[in-house]
Amino acid sequence: MKQCIIKIGMASCGRAAGAEEIYKSAEDHINKHNLDCRLMKTACIGMCFAEPLIEFIMSDMPDITYGRVTSEEISGLIDSYLAGKPQEEKVIISRESTSNFDIQGQENDSLKKQTRIVLRNCGIIDPESIEDYINRQGYMALQKALKEMDPEKVVQEILASRLRGRGGAGFPTGLKWEIAANSRIGEKKYIVCNADEGDPGAFMDRSVLEGDPHSVIEGMLIGAFAIGADEGYIYVRAEYPLAIKHLKKAINDAYERNLLGKNILNSSFSFDLHIKEGAGAFVCGEETALIASIEGKRGMPNIRPPYPAESGLFGQPTNINNVETFANIAWIILNGSEAFNKLGTERSKGTKVFALAGKIKKSGLIEVPMGVPLRHVIYDIGGGMKENSPFKAVQLGGPSGGCIPASKLDTIVDYDSINQTGAIMGSGGMVVMDEKTCVVDVAKFFLTFTQNESCGKCTFCRIGTRRMLEILTRITEGKGKIEDIKKLEDLAEMINKGSLCGLGQTAPNPVLTTLKYFREEYEEHIIDKKCRAGVCNALINYSVLADKCVGCTACARVCPVQCISGEVKKPHFIHQNQCIRCGACFNACKFEAIVKK
Amino acid sequence: MNTKPEIDKLIEKYKAKKGVLIPLLQDVQSIEGYLSRENMKYIAEKMGIREAEIFGVATFYSMFRLKPLGKHIIRVCKGTACHVSGANNISTAIRNVLDLKDDEDQTADGFFTFIEVACLGCCSLAPVIMIDDKTYGKLTSEKVSQIVKSYYK
Numbered sequence: 001m002k003q004c005i006i007k008i009g010m011a012s013c014g015r016a017a018g019a020e021e022i023y024k025s026a027e028d029h030i031n032k033h034n035l036d037c038r039l040m041k042t043a044c045i046g047m048c049f050a051e052p053l054i055e056f057i058m059s060d061m062p063d064i065t066y067g068r069v070t071s072e073e074i075s076g077l078i079d080s081y082l083a084g085k086p087q088e089e090k091v092i093i094s095r096e097s098t099s100n101f102d103i104q105g106q107e108n109d110s111l112k113k114q115t116r117i118v119l120r121n122c123g124i125i126d127p128e129s130i131e132d133y134i135n136r137q138g139y140m141a142l143q144k145a146l147k148e149m150d151p152e153k154v155v156q157e158i159l160a161s162r163l164r165g166r167g168g169a170g171f172p173t174g175l176k177w178e179i180a181a182n183s184r185i186g187e188k189k190y191i192v193c194n195a196d197e198g199d200p201g202a203f204m205d206r207s208v209l210e211g212d213p214h215s216v217i218e219g220m221l222i223g224a225f226a227i228g229a230d231e232g233y234i235y236v237r238a239e240y241p242l243a244i245k246h247l248k249k250a251i252n253d254a255y256e257r258n259l260l261g262k263n264i265l266n267s268s269f270s271f272d273l274h275i276k277e278g279a280g281a282f283v284c285g286e287e288t289a290l291i292a293s294i295e296g297k298r299g300m301p302n303i304r305p306p307y308p309a310e311s312g313l314f315g316q317p318t319n320i321n322n323v324e325t326f327a328n329i330a331w332i333i334l335n336g337s338e339a340f341n342k343l344g345t346e347r348s349k350g351t352k353v354f355a356l357a358g359k360i361k362k363s364g365l366i367e368v369p370m371g372v373p374l375r376h377v378i379y380d381i382g383g384g385m386k387e388n389s390p391f392k393a394v395q396l397g398g399p400s401g402g403c404i405p406a407s408k409l410d411t412i413v414d415y416d417s418i419n420q421t422g423a424i425m426g427s428g429g430m431v432v433m434d435e436k437t438c439v440v441d442v443a444k445f446f447l448t449f450t451q452n453e454s455c456g457k458c459t460f461c462r463i464g465t466r467r468m469l470e471i472l473t474r475i476t477e478g479k480g481k482i483e484d485i486k487k488l489e490d491l492a493e494m495i496n497k498g499s500l501c502g503l504g505q506t507a508p509n510p511v512l513t514t515l516k517y518f519r520e521e522y523e524e525h526i527i528d529k530k531c532r533a534g535v536c537n538a539l540i541n542y543s544v545l546a547d548k549c550v551g552c553t554a555c556a557r558v559c560p561v562q563c564i565s566g567e568v569k570k571p572h573f574i575h576q577n578q579c580i581r582c583g584a585c586f587n588a589c590k591f592e593a594i595v596k597k
Numbered sequence: 598m599n600t601k602p603e604i605d606k607l608i609e610k611y612k613a614k615k616g617v618l619i620p621l622l623q624d625v626q627s628i629e630g631y632l633s634r635e636n637m638k639y640i641a642e643k644m645g646i647r648e649a650e651i652f653g654v655a656t657f658y659s660m661f662r663l664k665p666l667g668k669h670i671i672r673v674c675k676g677t678a679c680h681v682s683g684a685n686n687i688s689t690a691i692r693n694v695l696d697l698k699d700d701e702d703q704t705a706d707g708f709f710t711f712i713e714v715a716c717l718g719c720c721s722l723a724p725v726i727m728i729d730d731k732t733y734g735k736l737t738s739e740k741v742s743q744i745v746k747s748y749y750k
């Protein structure tokens with residue numbers, strides 16, 4: 001009889017949505033009825049909004065993926081698939097097969113609109129299986145580099161691909177490698193992968209490490225060969241336990257197959273790879289701070305030059321790239337720089353991975369060719385706004401980036417075009433906001449973050465961000481003055497000019513972009529003492545409309561500070577001086593009897 | 598608890614390597630859930646590093662704790678996606694259930710420790726919290742209050 005393969009998405013997002021219980025139920029069902037099924041774990045295909053996801057593969061049957069599966073349903077789904085009657089309405093993705101079924105997965109379209117290089121294996125292979133990776137051309141690029149190319153040729157190929165670093169700044173990777181290769185030739189060199197993923201609200205690197213760790217290792221190996229390094233580190237955020245687990249397994253397996261270690265694949269090239277767990281400091285994503293942290297010190301940035309390529313980790317020449325940058329390398333070596341070059345715009349080649357989150361319908365991970373408009377990403381692939389609420393802004397680049405308004409939605413995904421809006425491409429975090437988001441509050445949110453994470457070395461960054469935060473706090477509390485806007489702009493300029501590293505230099509961006517596109521909202525907070533989004537607590541009040549209140553007591557029951565009084569079936573009353581403005585009553589009222597002003 | 602023998606073993610493991618202070622402190626922290634003053638002092642003596650340097654590193658990184666942990670740890674995500682999805686209300690609701698005042702981060706009975714963190718990497722499920730190793734997503738103030746209360750049963 002033919003065997004059925006069942007793959008369950010078990011990345012962090014799948015687990016949080018209950019994939020572990022589903023795995024257990026599926027296992028029980030298969031064992032109990034002695035079914036000819038093989039259960040497999042895979043990672044995240046990017047459709048986090050439809051988790052938990054389960055894929056079925058069997059000959060003569062269409063290959064399909066179900067979404068939003070519950071552990072009660074799983075036995076039924078297995079039985080119906082084995083009986084040749086898949087439940088069409090739950091199919092999220094269907095792939096072509098030899099069978100006569102005509103099933104259209106709900107998300108086929110959104111997958112078709114993507115081009116997957118970095119995510120080529122994510123959600124398809126078992127990330128803990130090196131065989132799975134090898135079966136999909138894994139480590140063939142390394143073999144090609146070692147056997148058919150020399151380091152110089154590898155560098156030339158990456159230069160020709162015009163790949164730019166995906167860690168945020170977009171520095172040409174080939175150029176970086178060339179500099180490192182020519183630096184202090186013959187001495188010990190290091191290669192480092194930056195997996196610190198500091199932008200809160202982004203999860204691209206996590207997904208790649210959880211879903212396809214070998215692609216990053218292979219990219220690092222090729223980079224090490226190109227620059228002449230024999231040792232490397234992957235610096236991973238400690239908040240990513242699953243990514244660390246998969247990386248450890250991948251490194252062990254690679255050693256066993258002589259893909260790491262001495263004389264790799266019988267060549268003269270040797271390479272050792274270690275994992276360093278971060279300890280929770282955003283600034284450690286900055287390359288010189290990251291080096292200090294690997295050395296076991298406080299993660300403070302240092303003045304460049306000297307650049308890491310000259311004097312980096314333990315004083316030796318060092319090359320640092322981001323996870324996504326490395327994940328592109330094997331593809332480029334195998335398919336050639338020309339194939340890569342065909343994708344994208346004049347100055348930004350290839351694809352970019354984005355993590356969609358916030359008030360967007362289909363939050364998750366997507367990969368598109370450079371050059372597509374933001375509108376396409378948010379509406380055609382991301383499905384548009386949750387609950388169809390009006391779009392207000394999209395935040396790109398996290399604490400170093402900015403908010404892009406609706407009028408700029410036709411901006412294309414490319415380093416230079418996005419820079420022109422005042423935001424930055426960043427690492428790929430994209431948080432979508434609707435009218436219930438207050439931009440002043442968002443600016444305050446990011447300044448709170450950078451102020452907290454400033455390492456304290458530069459005065460402008462340490463104290464300047466604090467001054468900006470104080471002003472923003474004042475404005476959100478209705479105590480702002482109109483001169484404050486000018487003060488914010490002056491401080492922004494000084495912090496930008498007077499800070500040593502990118503953290504301080506870019507910290508004012510969230511304020512500057514919101515001031516640029518939403519100035520009237522700042523003015524409303526200051527002059528009219530009004531927050532149109534209803535977010536800034538000091539500027540809103542909840543009250544009960546006596547004629548609409550039926551006295552159901554729902555509000556009083558949910559009030560966390562018991563500040564709502566009233567008898568059953570009689571209008572209730574909110575005591576303003578005790579109210580913490582949490583909005584629980586507002587959400588609980590089914591009669592629209594509570595208003596927010 | 599006498600943690601010295603265990604620390605000795607860890608120091609032995611790391612001794613010959615470069616840049617080991619952070620992993621060493623991470624391992625020592627995992628013994629008791631925090632870095633006690635005595636343990637830091639002990640490491641300093643054993644490793645021949647100044648105590649001030651160890652304290653400097655321990656206070657620089659947010660993962661290091663200088664106080665004991667409660668029985669359960671609640672991590673509330675304060676990342677961007679969670680922030681725009683109402684993470685502040687989730688925090689307020691939890692603090693209310695736990696009866697935490699101002700900047701207290703531990704319940705009086707030592708049952709819960711409350712920590713705010715930046716992004717748990719499950720932004721698509723915002724707002725998100727983690728209690729010990731379990732992640733809860735798509736929360737509301739009511740849901741989260743019930744979840745926290747269920748740990749007391």
Ligand SMILES: Cc1cc2nc3c(=O)[nH]c(=O)nc-3n(C[C@H](O)[C@H](O)[C@H](O)COP(=O)(O)O)c2cc1C
Pocket residue numbers: 164165166167168169170171173194195196197198199282283284285286287288320321322323325427501502503
């Ligand atoms: C404050 C700050 C935080 C950063 N965080 C990260 C990060 O989390 N991940 C990353 O890859 N690069 C980060 N960078 C950029 C790195 O310094 C560096 O440019 C990058 O890792 C180089 O890789 P790439 O050339 O492949 O982009 C950060 C920079 C600054 C100034």
Ligand code: FES
Pocket residue numbers: 200201202674675676677678679680716717718719720721723724725
């Ligand atoms: S922002 Fe909360 S999980 Fe990412």
